[in-house]
Amino acid sequence: MVEPFRVVDLADWTRGESEPGGAEEKRWFTAPDASSQSGRWLFKPRRIKELTLSRQRRARGDAPDLLVRGEDWAEKISYELARLVSVPAVETELATVVRRGTEEAVLGSMSRDMRPERWGWTPGAALLAEHDDDFDSELSRGHSLSAVLTVLAPMNGPVGTEFHSWPAFDVFAGYLVFDALVANTDRHAHNWGVLQNPTTGVVCLSPSFDHGSALASGNGDVFRADRVRSGAVQQWCSRGVTKRFDGGVAVGLVDIAMQALSLASADARRYRRDRIVGLNLDLCDDVINAAPNLSDHTRTFVQIAVATNRRRLIDALH
Ligand SMILES: Nc1ncnc2c1ncn2[C@@H]1O[C@H](COP(=O)(O)OP(=O)(O)OP(=O)(O)O)[C@@H](O)[C@H]1O
Ligand SMILES: [Mg+2]
Structure with a gap:
């Protein structure tokens, strides 16, 4: 227990x-x-x-x-x-x-609060709007991986973490790998951003946040129980898409993660692959079992979804 x-x-x-x-x-x-x-x-x-x-x-x-x-x-x-x-x-x-x-x-x-004292926070949408006059965050127009790569190019990863010396886009690509693992379809341009040091003005990527719609949390218990009973959780995973990039077209969560990694450094690709391959599913189950008041079906759904998405990522990473 x-x-x-x-x-x-x-x-x-x-x-x-x-x-x-x-x-x-x-x-x-x-x-x-x-x-x-x-x-x-x-x-x-x-x-x-x-x-x-x-x-x-x-x-x-x-x-x-x-x-x-x-x-x-x-x-x-x-x-x-x-x-x-x-x-x-x-x-x-x-x-x-x-x-x-x-x-x-x-x-x-x-x-x-992800902001150290007096640090400012700016959503990705504001950076992209500066970079592209036609940027429209509602329609995801202008929210593309190449635009994200451009605006993050001068920056490093989150302050106060082991990733502060990393290029920001290498870290961002890891957020998309993580999104594919937990089936988070909601990485829009207000769900990532940057932090600014008030003294030096230097800007870095913020940590990942807003994972509330991951793992089919919005679908309700009946939906998840149905998928478990009919053995359809793997199929549900394979249909996981985001419409938050490229003008709202549907792109598979694993596909967009791979596209991001292909734009990242070889070190970042290797690091992410090692983290996913090394992810111990027993530890994942401990996390899932520690969440209070989940129905048995939801627990099973989440366990199968995480194991399936890990496998899908490993297959794509090889
Ligand atoms: N830990 C945090 N530290 C500082 N600011 C935060 C933090 N979490 C969220 N915010 C700010 O609050 C906003 C809303 O939070 P969040 O995105 O988690 O909520 P939401 O209602 O789920 O948003 P959405 O509209 O994307 O569904 C974020 O866009 C960000 O500006
Ligand atoms: Mg949000």
Whole structure:
């Protein structure tokens, strides 16, 4: 038995401002002095969507069915897997907070502020817009690997990590390999960015963040259980595409990772291959089993998905 991940209760933390980026209410919290988690963390609630009922069921007065998304466990599991494959990612914990007004307990995840004190953060979209007048982040127009390579060319990897001496694009290519591992389709131009040193003005790539839609977290338990029962998780993996690059065309997650690695250095390619080949699936299972309150089917789905995507990456890397 593995020790379950803790769920940090933010009841006695200081509430800060809400974060305008992204679709849902997110808020900054600061730990109390006595806490071991110093600093500022961004809390993101997991989302619950009301599904549209059939006319018949509406007429019957049924309450709407709820789709409980799993952004919280997807964020935490992805972060722990990122550590296993040496991808720099924002530190992430499961968390819970009581919503003011309704007093309802909300589950979610929180990530430690990736900006060292007084450092600035700029999304990839802003860098690309400077580089290309036609850049349109909504339509992914201008968000291509070659444009990312151009804007990251003068920079290094994330400050405070072993990758700070690496060229930023070599690290970015690792983010796309990681996305293929965890089936993260959401690497749009606001889901990566750069950090700026306030004293020197020098800019570096930020760690990876926003993995909340990985691992089919948005599809609901019924979808994942169906895929497990019908033996269709491998097929689901093979259909994993991103539409976040190249004007929105669908590109396989493994394919875009390989394209990125082909633009990266030989050292980065070798490093990434070694990390994926060396990824111990028993350790992945320990991570997945440590996530509290997952159904057995979801646990199995995630285990098969990670093992399958690792195998697909290994096949592509040889
Ligand atoms: N750990 C962090 N440190 C500093 N800033 C962060 C951190 N995590 C997120 N942010 C900022 O908050 C924004 C929203 O966060 P995030 O992308 O995780 O949420 P989201 O709602 O899932 O976004 P999306 O619209 O991409 O689905 C990010 O674009 C980034 O600007
Ligand atoms: Mg985001």
